[in-house]
Amino acid sequence: MELTTPLTYVKGVGPARAAMLQAKGLVTAEDLLGYVPFRYEDRSNMKTIAQLAPGEMATVIAEVLVAKLSGFKRKNLGLFEVRFSDASRAILVGKWFHGGYLANVFGERMRVALYGKVEFDSYAGELTMLHPEFEILSGDDDDGESSLHVGRVVPIYEGVSKITARMLRVLTHRILESLPPEDDYLPQYVLDRLKLPDRWTAIRHTHFPPPDSDLRLLNAFRSPAQFRLIFEEFFWLECGVALKRAKARLLPGIAFEINDRVREQVRAMLPFKPTEAQKRVIKEIAEDMKAPRPMNRLLQGDVGSGKTIVAAEAAVIAIENGYQVAVLAPTEILAAQHAFYFKQILSKLGYVTLLLTGSFTPREKAQLKKLVSEGLAQVAIGTHALLEKDVEFKRLGLAIVDEQHRFGVLQRLGLVQKGVHPDVLVMTATPIPRTLAMTLYGDLDVSVIDQLPPGRKPIVTKHTTDDRIEQVYSFLKKQIDEGRQAYVVYPVIEESETQAMKAAEKMYEHLSREVFPTLSVGLMHGRLGAGEKEAAMQRFKEGQIQILVSTTVIEVGVDVPNASVMLIEQAERFGLAQLHQLRGRVGRGAAQSYCILVTEKMNDAARHRIRTLVESTDGFHIAEMDLKLRGPGEFFGTKQSGLPSLRVANILRDSEVLEIARREAVDFIARPPSEENLLRAVAYIRDHWQRRYGLVTVG
Ligand code: ADP
Numbered sequence: 105m106e107l108t109t110p111l112t113y114v115k116g117v118g119p120a121r122a123a124m125l126q127a128k129g130l131v132t133a134e135d136l137l138g139y140v141p142f143r144y145e146d147r148s149n150m151k152t153i154a155q156l157a158p159g160e161m162a163t164v165i166a167e168v169l170v171a172k173l174s175g176f177k178r179k180n181l182g183l184f185e186v187r188f189s190d191a192s193r194a195i196l197v198g199k200w201f202h203g204g205y206l207a208n209v210f211g212e213r214m215r216v217a218l219y220g221k222v223e224f225d226s227y228a229g230e231l232t233m234l235h236p237e238f239e240i241l242s243g244d245d246d247d248g249e250s251s252l253h254v255g256r257v258v259p260i261y262e263g264v265s266k267i268t269a270r271m272l273r274v275l276t277h278r279i280l281e282s283l284p285p286e287d288d289y290l291p292q293y294v295l296d297r298l299k300l301p302d303r304w305t306a307i308r309h310t311h312f313p314p315p316d317s318d319l320r321l322l323n324a325f326r327s328p329a330q331f332r333l334i335f336e337e338f339f340w341l342e343c344g345v346a347l348k349r350a351k352a353r354l355l356p357g358i359a360f361e362i363n364d365r366v367r368e369q370v371r372a373m374l375p376f377k378p379t380e381a382q383k384r385v386i387k388e389i390a391e392d393m394k395a396p397r398p399m400n401r402l403l404q405g406d407v408g409s410g411k412t413i414v415a416a417e418a419a420v421i422a423i424e425n426g427y428q429v430a431v432l433a434p435t436e437i438l439a440a441q442h443a444f445y446f447k448q449i450l451s452k453l454g455y456v457t458l459l460l461t462g463s464f465t466p467r468e469k470a471q472l473k474k475l476v477s478e479g480l481a482q483v484a485i486g487t488h489a490l491l492e493k494d495v496e497f498k499r500l501g502l503a504i505v506d507e508q509h510r511f512g513v514l515q516r517l518g519l520v521q522k523g524v525h526p527d528v529l530v531m532t533a534t535p536i537p538r539t540l541a542m543t544l545y546g547d548l549d550v551s552v553i554d555q556l557p558p559g560r561k562p563i564v565t566k567h568t569t570d571d572r573i574e575q576v577y578s579f580l581k582k583q584i585d586e587g588r589q590a591y592v593v594y595p596v597i598e599e600s601e602t603q604a605m606k607a608a609e610k611m612y613e614h615l616s617r618e619v620f621p622t623l624s625v626g627l628m629h630g631r632l633g634a635g636e637k638e639a640a641m642q643r644f645k646e647g648q649i650q651i652l653v654s655t656t657v658i659e660v661g662v663d664v665p666n667a668s669v670m671l672i673e674q675a676e677r678f679g680l681a682q683l684h685q686l687r688g689r690v691g692r693g694a695a696q697s698y699c700i701l702v703t704e705k706m707n708d709a710a711r712h713r714i715r716t717l718v719e720s721t722d723g724f725h726i727a728e729m730d731l732k733l734r735g736p737g738e739f740f741g742t743k744q745s746g747l748p749s750l751r752v753a754n755i756l757r758d759s760e761v762l763e764i765a766r767r768e769a770v771d772f773i774a775r776p777p778s779e780e781n782l783l784r785a786v787a788y789i790r791d792h793w794q795r796r797y798g799l800v801t802v803g
């Protein structure tokens with residue numbers, strides 16, 4: 105057996121089990137070794153039932169006395185009860201709601217390991233466990249291996265389809281028994297410095313901890329063996345990132361010239377005095393653009409911090425050097441708004457800006473594309489339509505991607521390939537927690553705008569329930585009487601924009617006819633044509649519309665400084681990042697702004713989100729909370745394809761290991777002990793890790 109041996113060669117894995125494993129991405133022996141326990145039980149010196157204390161989490165091994173569906177309480181709950189006993193002769197009752205299926209699982213006299221919270225049912229005078237995890241110990245299909253399951257610290261795996269934790273334990277053990285020890289590819293000096301066990305020991309001890317193991321460390325994923333595997337995974341990831349970055353720096357790029365004339369043009373374009381943060385950031389960008397290698401820079405700044413003008417400054421530098429600029433935006437509204445903004449400030453300099461989105465007719469598109477390919481338009485702004493194959497630039501020098509988290513890495517590349525190593529500036533208002541930034545955007549340099557334009561007052565955020573909506577409406581009316589404008593937003597789950605549109609339309613009718621008959625109310629949703637959207641936005645900008653009823657299509661980027669109220673209905677249905685983005689639509693002018701979150705019914709998670717938002721306007725804090733609540737995969741939504749698939753490590757749980765691994769990796773790549781050492785590592789990453797990490801260009 106080798107690491108690459110398919111699992112079908114392992115005794116006990118037939119076609120059915122192989123298919124179940126494969127569905128989880130487990131195909132080879134190595135895959136299964138990477139499938140580590142999520143918990144451990146100390147079954148070496150266990151308590152008897154008589155020794156259990158109510159309130160504690162405990163493991164016991166006991167025998168089934170009776171197992172039956174209980175007639176107790178309402179029948180349809182299907183309460184299944186199993187009475188257990190052991191040598192202490194005390195009774196423990198396991199209870200499972202909707203447990204009818206267990207009738208075929210438990211039989212009299214079976215030996216079972218149970219894990220759960222011990223409770224005392226004072227009515228019946230019995231110790232109970234509600235929905236304990238369990239493992240049937242008798243009825244072996246793995247003769248001779250029963251010592252794996254008791255009398256030691258036992259690994260508990262997440263079951264794979266119908267394959268139980270117990271079976272996984274057996275399979276893993278069989279693989280470990282028949283595999284020769286694996287080579288260790290981590291540099292020796294790193295092993296020594298961090299006192300890490302070798303790889304083979306680490307794998308064996310992670311699955312089958314030695315007798316003297318510390319259970320608490322194991323369950324915190326910090327045993328030396330687990331630490332080593334987590335570290336290793338991060339180490340190779342960060343080495344890959346460092347290599348990719350080093351390689352990108354060797355590419356020939358455009359060395360933009362920044363002379364007095366360019367500086368003069370930039371000054372002529374600026375509609376206001378940049379903040380200190382904006383000045384610092386544009387300086388970083390300018391330095392990058394001057395250098396004869398492609399810029400790869402991430403521009404982070406909370407909503408409203410003024411990223412657009414920084415992008416425009418970079419654009420002026422590129423254009424003055426005879427190059428074109430592409431601006432990619434995730435939604436039509438945002439693209440249209442950018443086009444409007446850029447046109448306004450760049451036409452002063454005589455540059456031509458055009459907008460290209462999916463909703464133009466083929467003829468219009470053809471004309472626009474011609475302007476771009478002939479170099480008659482200096483700036484092309486658009487949605488995904490900009491990525492189409494037949495969009496060709498005469499001389500693309502700068503690619504700007506706004507709200508980067510909405511795009512996958514490949515789309516970024518798609519835009520870049522329309523030029524010859526153009527400079528790239530990606531902008532995001534989703535502050536990316538440091539740990540994620542290190543893995544996802546490790547190959548980018550980062551600039552942060554950490555300051556809002558002057559005169560901004562912090563947005564006041566309030567939460568209320570829908571039975572008090574009248575008060576909210578009269579507050580809205582008062583703000584509008586003072587000359588302000590307002591947004592009213594309805595929830596939409598991405599798949600059902602039609603539904604949200606209907607809700608918004610209905611609300612629009614209601615608000616415009618009954619609640620605010622004297623005000624001018626507008627409607628915005630994703631099903632409007634691009635022209636209609638642009639027109640509605642324009643009328644709102646010019647103040648002709650006082651209240652804009654909308655779905656979340658206005659979530660990103662929309663900028664109307666006079667709007668001071670963001671009213672979000674059914675706020676419990678929005679995610680944290682989304683709420684923060686929506687809130688960021690107000691607070692852009694000098695007037696005090698308000699965000700009012702109206703909820704109908706909330707669960708705990710929603711309550712947590714609403715509280716976080718009411719208490720904080722700090723985008724970084726909110727992003728960290730969001731990441732914790734949802735996990736890294738969900739954090740960016742499904743479109744974010746750049747997340748590495750980690751096996752043992754977990755970005756949230758193991759962030760401090762990631763920091764250590766990154767430091768070591770950067771150090772190793774910069775100063776490898778020998779050339780040979782480095783080549784060995786590069787080859788290892790290429791063979792083993794590249795596919796998983798999506799490090800497309802390593803090597
Ligand atoms: P975001 O970073 O969210 O994209 P924008 O670029 O849309 O923010 O800027 C938000 C608003 O602040 C815009 O109306 C913009 O014109 C204005 N703004 C940006 N920078 C400054 C500044 N230095 N002084 C005054 N207003 C500014």
Ligand code: MG
Binds near residue numbers: 411412
């Ligand atoms: Mg923006």
